[in-house]
Amino acid sequence: MNAETTATLIDNVDTYMTQLGQAARAAATTLRRTDTRTKNAALQAIARQLDAARSEVKLANQHDLERGRANGLDDAMLDRLALTDVRIDAMIAGLHQVAALPDPVGEIDGLKSLPSGIQLGHMRVPLGVIGIIYESRPNVTMEAASLCLKSGNACILRGGSEASESNAALASCITRGLSEAGVDVTAAQVVATTDRAAVGRLITMPEYVDVIIPRGGKSLIERISSEARVPVIKHLDGICHVYIDASADLDMAEAIAVNAKTHRYGVCNAMETLLVDASIAERILPRLAAAYAGHGVEMRGCERARAVVANMLPASEEDWQTEYLAPILAIRVVDGIDDAMAHIDRYSSRHTDAIVTNDYRLARRFVAEVDSSSVMVNASTRFADGFEYGLGAEIGISTDRLHVRGPVGLEGLTTRKYVVFGEGQIRQ
Amino acid sequence: MNAETTATLIDNVDTYMTQLGQAARAAATTLRRTDTRTKNAALQAIARQLDAARSEVKLANQHDLERGRANGLDDAMLDRLALTDVRIDAMIAGLHQVAALPDPVGEIDGLKSLPSGIQLGHMRVPLGVIGIIYESRPNVTMEAASLCLKSGNACILRGGSEASESNAALASCITRGLSEAGVDVTAAQVVATTDRAAVGRLITMPEYVDVIIPRGGKSLIERISSEARVPVIKHLDGICHVYIDASADLDMAEAIAVNAKTHRYGVCNAMETLLVDASIAERILPRLAAAYAGHGVEMRGCERARAVVANMLPASEEDWQTEYLAPILAIRVVDGIDDAMAHIDRYSSRHTDAIVTNDYRLARRFVAEVDSSSVMVNASTRFADGFEYGLGAEIGISTDRLHVRGPVGLEGLTTRKYVVFGEGQIRQ
Known part of the structure; x- marks a missing residue:
């Protein structure tokens, strides 16, 4: 491939990722206004779509497995990659479990009256747009999408290239489920290119992505942390x-x-x-x-x-x-x-x-x-x-210090804003 | 100045900043184990030292003001730079106010028993080492040091070059107060060089600094955010x-x-x-x-x-x-x-x-x-x-999404770890 072709490809990936980012940002705006019932309906619709698409998903997974074998993946990697009926059942059960969890969004705590007469509280709200970068297990696609959706966040999911067909098939289920429930289909998007430049762009567009969660080996996570221009919630060693x-x-x-x-x-x-x-x-x-x-x-x-x-x-x-x-x-x-x-x-x-x-x-x-x-x-x-720990689900374990430490569930995917209720108070 | 001399200077600044970082990291380890009474005693000792050093502080400030006038600072900037007795009184009062605030460190919330029999809670702990970069107001030196100290964090303070002598004089008061109370004197360090390379190093040593808080104009904050290799808690516009x-x-x-x-x-x-x-x-x-x-x-x-x-x-x-x-x-x-x-x-x-x-x-x-x-x-x-908002003090207002949004007080300078109390429970 000559330099000119490469440059054109990278330009395209950049444009493509920018489009995903813009769509995710727009979806995040509607998603943070979406009520619990609608989010749960979307999770259940995705579960139904996945159940209905078993053969489609397994066929896509077969292609990934065949390519993986041809590329010399070892047995452990092939096992992580495989989507059996048992694993599809687990993904469906997981979607229903996330739907059953309490919605953290909108919770107000610490509401108190202050000397000025204003009433002040802390309201839990979504982070916005979450970029998730992971490796071979395609189940992560469903887990991550469901947790982001329930916590009111739009997400951009970038799985491993070895699972690309499986992830595309799962993405179709997600899109159909979101559409069925009347939720913006760009609320959860799976990156449809295996070009590595997509990751480089995903982690450097703070205007569209609020936080990156990398899941995988230490070298992947270290590289992403050092190159990201967006906050990263990460897990490194467990010593x-x-x-x-x-x-x-x-x-x-x-x-x-x-x-x-x-x-x-x-x-x-x-x-x-x-x-x-x-x-x-x-x-x-x-x-x-x-x-x-x-x-x-x-x-x-x-x-x-x-x-x-x-x-x-x-x-x-x-x-x-x-x-x-x-x-x-x-x-x-x-x-x-x-x-x-x-x-x-x-x-x-x-x-x-x-x-x-x-x-x-x-x-x-x-x-x-x-x-x-x-x-x-x-x-x-x-x-x-x-x-x-009773979080109901986990998107990872943070070994960072800021924002969230330890197992990260729905609450870790939210942040808090101040809300003030007054009766006409002004500063003296 | 020829290129060789510059290079030597920058090398020295890097070494110097690394030393500050190592000392701060060591201080953070003892500081998170320091009890409330000792931290309050240190705040009160710093207040006494500042009161005793009024003439020294005002003389240093006079030198800054004279240099500022010679360098053509406008009246508004000179006013921000000036340390009058009224402002010194305000700093002393501020130190006593921070001493009187409740200590957030060690607070455990949400303690509950889980089905496995373990008891789980969330304990508030210091962030670690905080780097604060600010501009002309030397009062920020005291405000920032006191809030970091009370919340159990070591800090490295980098003020504006126009306030360098004032900040050095205040740093002496801090050092004497820490020493008097038996607290590691490197718990709060003021960067003693006006070389800009010091900032570049401060924001790119995640091994020694856990978070950067820039205070100042938008261009300073944007530059720091884009160059930092450490999480930044920042305030941009207020539209x-x-x-x-x-x-x-x-x-x-x-x-x-x-x-x-x-x-x-x-x-x-x-x-x-x-x-x-x-x-x-x-x-x-x-x-x-x-x-x-x-x-x-x-x-x-x-x-x-x-x-x-x-x-x-x-x-x-x-x-x-x-x-x-x-x-x-x-x-x-x-x-x-x-x-x-x-x-x-x-x-x-x-x-x-x-x-x-x-x-x-x-x-x-x-x-x-x-x-x-x-x-x-x-x-x-x-x-x-x-x-x-009743936070008692404020180190800034965050317009970021992660970790803390809005006015940042002592709690925003802490994070939470999980604590588990068991009676011998093991995973089945």
């Missing part, structure tokens, strides 16, 4: 810790430390490093080592941990910095809570960290002082999840 | 509207429309465009025109407004887009609330917009549908202010 304090109930500590590591390995809220107070290392580490060995978890310990349990590999500096997402665990013996919190301060990705303790003051200190999006006492890090 | 509906009480409408325009001209929450429903234009516009004429306000009207009040200048497209900050008012006659909201949607800077009405349904629609940081019924736009 989660459990600290077992000297006062911990050892049965409880074992149950939590085993669950946090072995319940699922490839998830961001799995424990990656276990910290054990020196005074109980000899009592708890052998029990834990036996339990981990039973689960096939490879242990990598500091020198003091290895002095207690001989069959551990040595942990290096790199281990403290690694999100394994695998049956591997780093173990360090520490001297009390200050030492534990210093380790967490230095190495935690500020996602989720837990203490197991029966000491009231240490529990309070850990909760107050550990600076992570979820801080837990006597519970498994695996609870850091939108469903477990 | 505020008042819409007088057909059902409005005319006395109330007149009082609000006059107050919103004439109470102060150079402020962001002043009305810049008045919208009047066509059905009452003939009754309200002549009264308003007489009142505005009495205040010396220049009126620029649409054709329909000028058909009612002859002595208006014609308004152009540009008038609807202008934040006058002056005794000038654009006036447009509209056909009902939809027409008014369409105008607001198109031209409002989404700062503050108000309706004057006695119609229940229209009041509800306006509040729900107008997308501005403050939306008012029957009150002057001039109420959009941190003090009037």
